[in-house]
Amino acid sequence: MKRQLSTFAAGLLALALAPLTVAGPAAAADPVACGDTITTDLTLTEDLVCGGPVGLLVQGDVTIDLDGHRLTGPGSGIGILLDFVGDDAHHTVTVRDGSINNWGTGATSRYTVGHQTVVVENVDFTGNGAALIGYEVPDFEVHRSRFEGNGNGVSVWSAGATVSRSVFVDNRTALTASNAGGFRISHSTIAGSDIGVRCSDGGAVIHHSRLEQNGTALWCWLGSGEVTHSTFAGNDRGIYLFFETYFHVEKNTFSDNGVGIEMGYLDHSQVVRNTFRGNGTGFLCTPPIDAPPASTTLETNRFSRNGDGIYTTQAEESWSVVRLAGNTADHNTGWGIYVEQAEDLGGNVARHNGNEPQCFGVEC
Numbered sequence: 001m002k003r004q005l006s007t008f009a010a011g012l013l014a015l016a017l018a019p020l021t022v023a024g025p026a027a028a029a030d031p032v033a034c035g036d037t038i039t040t041d042l043t044l045t046e047d048l049v050c051g052g053p054v055g056l057l058v059q060g061d062v063t064i065d066l067d068g069h070r071l072t073g074p075g076s077g078i079g080i081l082l083d084f085v086g087d088d089a090h091h092t093v094t095v096r097d098g099s100i101n102n103w104g105t106g107a108t109s110r111y112t113v114g115h116q117t118v119v120v121e122n123v124d125f126t127g128n129g130a131a132l133i134g135y136e137v138p139d140f141e142v143h144r145s146r147f148e149g150n151g152n153g154v155s156v157w158s159a160g161a162t163v164s165r166s167v168f169v170d171n172r173t174a175l176t177a178s179n180a181g182g183f184r185i186s187h188s189t190i191a192g193s194d195i196g197v198r199c200s201d202g203g204a205v206i207h208h209s210r211l212e213q214n215g216t217a218l219w220c221w222l223g224s225g226e227v228t229h230s231t232f233a234g235n236d237r238g239i240y241l242f243f244e245t246y247f248h249v250e251k252n253t254f255s256d257n258g259v260g261i262e263m264g265y266l267d268h269s270q271v272v273r274n275t276f277r278g279n280g281t282g283f284l285c286t287p288p289i290d291a292p293p294a295s296t297t298l299e300t301n302r303f304s305r306n307g308d309g310i311y312t313t314q315a316e317e318s319w320s321v322v323r324l325a326g327n328t329a330d331h332n333t334g335w336g337i338y339v340e341q342a343e344d345l346g347g348n349v350a351r352h353n354g355n356e357p358q359c360f361g362v363e364c
Contacts, residue, residue, distance in 0.1 A: 031045065031046075032044065032048070032056070033048075034048055034049075034050035034051065034055055034056075035050070035054060035055070035056075035057070036056060036057070037057045037058075037059060038056050038057065038058045038059070038062055038064065039059050039060050039062065040060075040062065041062060041063045041064075041065070042056075042062065042063070042064050042065065043065040043067050044064075044065065044066050044067050044069040044071075044098065045067070045069075046069060047069045047070040047071075047072065048069070048070070048071050048072065049070075049072045050071070050072065050073055050074065050077070050079075051074050052073060052074050052076055052077030052078075052103075053076070053077040053078065054077060054078050054079075054081050055071050055073060055077070055078065055079040055080060055081075055103070056071070056079070056080050056081070057081050057083055058080060058081065058082050058083065058093055059083050059084075060091055061091050061092050061093070062093050062094075063093075063094040063095075063096070064080065064093075064094070064095045064096070065096055065097055065098075066095070066096065066097050066098020066099070066100075066123070067097055067098060068097060068098055069098050069099070070098065070099040070100075070101055071098065071099070071100050071101070072099075072101045072102050073101070073102045073103035073104070073128075074102070075102055075103075075104070076103070076104040076129075077103055077104050077105075078103060078104065078105045078106075078107070078108060079100045079103040079105070079106045079107055079128070080095060080100065080106070080107040080108075081107075081108060081109070081110065082107070082108070082109035082110070082116070082118065083109075083110050084109060084110060084116055090115045090116070090117070091116050091117070092116075092117040092118075092119070093116070093117070093118050093119070094118075094119040094120075094121065095107060095118075095119070095120050095121075095123055096119075096120070096121040096122055096123060097121070097122045097123070098123060098124070099123065099124040099125075099126065100123060100124070100125050100126075100128065100131070101124075101125070101126045101127050101128065102126075102127045102128065103128045103129070104128070104129045104130070105128065105129060105130045105131075105133060106125045106128040106130070106131045106132055106150075107120070107125075107131075107132050107133075108130075108132070108133035108134075108135060109133075109134070109135050109136075109137055110135075115139070116137050116139070117137075117139040117140075117141075118134065118137050118139070118140050118141070119141045119143070120132065120141065120142045120143070120145055121143045121144060121145065122143070122144045122145060123145045123146075124145065124146045124147075124148070125145070125146070125147045125148070125150055125153070126146075126147075126148050126149055126150070127148075127149050127150065128150045128151070129150070129151045129152070130150065130151055130152040130155060131147050131150040131152065131153050131154065131171075132147075132153070132154045132155070133154075133155045133156075133157070134154070134155070134156040134157070134159040134161050134181075135156075135157050135158070135159065136157065136158045136159055137156075137159045139160070140156060140159055140160060140161040140162070141161070141162045141163075141164075142154060142161065142162070142163045142164070142166055143163075143164050143165060143166065144164075144165045144166060145166045145167075146166065146167045146168075146169070147166070147167070147168045147169070147171055147174065148167075148168075148169045148170055148171070149169075149170050149171065150171045150172070151171070151172045151173075152171065152172060152173050152176055153168050153171045153173065153174040153175055153193075154174070154175045154176070154183075155175075155176040155177075155178075156176070156177050156178075156181035156182070156183065156202075157178055157179050157181055158179045158180055158181055159181050160181065160182050160183075160184070161177075161181075161182075161183050161184070162183075162184045163175065163183060163184070163185045163186070163188055164185075164186045164187055164188065165186075165187045165188060166188045166189075167188065167189045168188070168189065168190045168191065168193065168196070169189075169191050169192050170191075170192040170193070171192075171193050172193065172194050172195075173193060173194060173195045173196075173198050174190045174193045174195070174196045174197065174214075175190070175196070175197045175198065175204075176197075176198045176200070176202075177197075177198070177199050177200070177202030177203060177204060177223070178199075178200045178201055178202050179201055179202065180201060180202060181202045181203075182199075182202050182203035182204060182205070182223075182225070183197065183202075183203070183204045183205065183206075184204075184205045185197070185204065185205065185206045185207070185209055186206075186207045186208055186209060187207075187208050187209060188209045188210075189209065189210045189211075189212075190209065190210070190211045190212075190214065190217065191210075191211070191212050191213050191214065192213050192214065193214045193215065194214070194215040194216075195214065195215060195216050195219050196211050196214040196216065196217040196218060196219075196235075197211075197217070197218045197219070197220075198219050198220075199218075199219070199220035199221065199222075199223035199225065199245075200220075200221050200222065200223070201221070201222045201223065202220075202222075202223050203220075203223045203224045203225045204218065204220065204223070204225040204227075205225050205226045205227075206218070206225070206226070206227045206228070206230055207226075207227075207228050207229055207230065208228075208229045208230060209230045209231075210230065210231045210233070211230065211231070211232050211233075211235065211238070212231070212232070212233040212234050212235065213233075213234045213235065214235045214236070215235070215236050215237070216235065216236060216237040216240050217232050217235045217237065217238050217239065217257075218232075218238070218239045218240070219237075219240045219242070220239075220240070220241050220242070220245050220247070221242045221243055221244075221245065222243065222244045222245070223245055223246075224245065224246040224247060225246075225247050225248075226247065226248045226249075226250075227239065227247065227248070227249045227250075227252055228248075228249075228250050228251050228252065229251050229252065230252045230253075231252065231253045231255070232252065232253070232254045232255070232257055232260065233253075233254075233255045233256055233257070234255075234256050234257065235257045235258070236257070236258045236259075237257065237258060237259045237262050238254045238257045238259065238260045238261060238279075239260070239261045239262070240259075240261075240262045240263075240264070241261075241262075241263050241264070241267060241269060242263070242264035242265065243264060243265050243267075244265075244267065245263075245267050245269060246267060246268050246269060247267075247269040247270075248269065248270050248272070249261065249269065249270065249271045249272070249274060250270070250271075250272045250273055250274065251272075251273050251274065252274045252275075253274070253275045253277070254274060254275065254276045254277070254279055254282065255275075255276075255277045255278050255279070256277075256278045256279065257279045257280070258279070258280045258281075259279060259280055259281045259282075259284050260274075260276045260279045260281070260282045260283060260306075261282070261283050261284070262281075262283075262284045262285065263284070263285040263287070263296065264285075264287065265285075265287045265320070267296060268295060268296070269296050269297070270296075270297045270299070271283065271296070271297065271298045271299070271301060272297070272298075272299045272300060272301070273299070273300045273301065274301045274302075275301070275302050275304075276301065276302065276303045276304070276306055276309070277302075277304050277305055277306070278305055278306065279306045279307070280306065280307045280308075281306060281307055281308045281309075281311055282301075282303040282306045282308065282309045282310060282329075282332075283298060283301075283303070283309070283310045283311070283312070284308075284311050284312070285311075285312040285313070285322070286312070286313045287313075287314065287320065295320065295321050295322070295323050295343065296320075296321075296322050296323065297322075297323040297324075297325070298310065298322060298323070298324050298325075298327055299323075299324075299325045299326055299327070299345075300325065300326040300327065301327045301328075302327075302328050303327065303328065303329040303330070303332060303336070303337075304328075304329075304330050304331055304332070305331045305332065305333075306332045306333075306334075307332065307333055307334050308332060308334040308335040308338065309327075309329035309332045309335060309336045309337060309350070309353065310322075310324075310327065310329060310335070310336075310337045310338065310339060311334075311335050311338045311339075312338070312339050312340060312341075312342075313340050314340040314341040320341065321341050321342060321343045322339050322341070322342050322343070322361075323342070323343040323345055324337070324339065324342055324343070324344060324345060324348050324362050325345035325346060325347055325348070326345075326346075326347035326348065327347075327348045327349070328348075328349045328350070329348075329349070329350040329351075329353060329358075330349075330350070330351050330352050330353065331352045331353065332353045332354065333353075333354045334353070334354050334355050335353060335354075335355045335360070336350030336351070336353035336355070336358045336359060336364075337350045337358070337359045337360065337361070337362060337364070338355075338360040338361065339360065339361035339362060340360075340361055341361070342361040342362050344361075344362040344363055346363075348362050348363070348364055349364055350364045351364075
């Protein structure tokens with residue numbers, strides 16, 4: 001079952017109002033214990049196995065160095081809770097170099113009124129209900145980390161997150177952005193998820209990354225973003241954009257997906273200079289009868305050895321169009337270019353495809 005980010009947010013709000021039973025600040029000379037409140041930099045000297053509800057409660061400017069150790073929970077509760085409630089100062093918290101496993105939520109923050117920076121470096125999150133939640137944290141960074149077998153990997157709510165050189169494997173949803181939240185993802189791998197990147201009233205910028213063997217690699221509704229220099233391979237759907245989305249998709253490779261790019265509705269996105277090879281369908285849109293007016297641009301793309309290259313239909317009542325310029329479709333087993341209600345900008349070529357005519361809706 002897929003969880004919605006709003007469920008996490010509601011849980012966090014409830015947690016913010018509920019009293020916590022935690023120990024006082026850990027003294028520098030004392031070994032840290034589960035439930036301690038951490039107000040100064042901490043380096044773990046051994047694994048911590050906790051019974052919940054909180055592994056470590058962090059307040060202020062703190063670095064938590066796991067130093068190669070594990071922080072393990074009981075299958076519920078929160079591993080590291082960043083507590084900024086009522087504090088409008090600017091704090092920076094860093095969590096690095098270890099593993100956070102088997103919590104309801106691996107690490108998260110309470111609602112904050114200040115400008116906080118949270119940095120996660122070289123941390124493995126495994127088997128958590130939700131690995132990492134950024135809740136209204138303006139500066140949220142994840143570097144060189146691994147997320148495996150979690151219900152949700154990284155979720156941001158009204159927050160922005162930078163994710164670089166990280167790996168997401170076999171999570172139910174790898175990354176979720178909601179309520180005006182957004183991701184900037186680079187040099188990362190996302191594989192084996194029901195949904196790789198999910199934007200719901202949010203956005204995503206993806207550069208130089210690989211998204212493979214997911215149900216849907218990128219799913220977005222009411223959002224915007226950019227995808228460049230990335231590879232989508234072996235997904236059921238590479239990119240699925242549904243209703244009021246504005247994406248620029250350029251210089252990517254879509255190979256061996258069920259569908260390379262699918263749109264529930266045509267929108268104002270641009271699909272430019274991409275390669276579609278070996279997909280069931282390269283570009284697909286079959287919008288419903290109530291589709292709002294829009295125009296999607298396909299320019300200078302190559303569709304080769306797919307089932308269909310470009311296939312779009314339109315209800316008669318729709319005012320949406322596909323704008324096509326300089327696309328090439330060759331050696332597809334079905335349609336090369338089949339577009340109902342197109343704006344032909346010229347330069348399109350289709351040849352050696354299975355169905356005739358080679359181009360429908362535009363001149364070739």
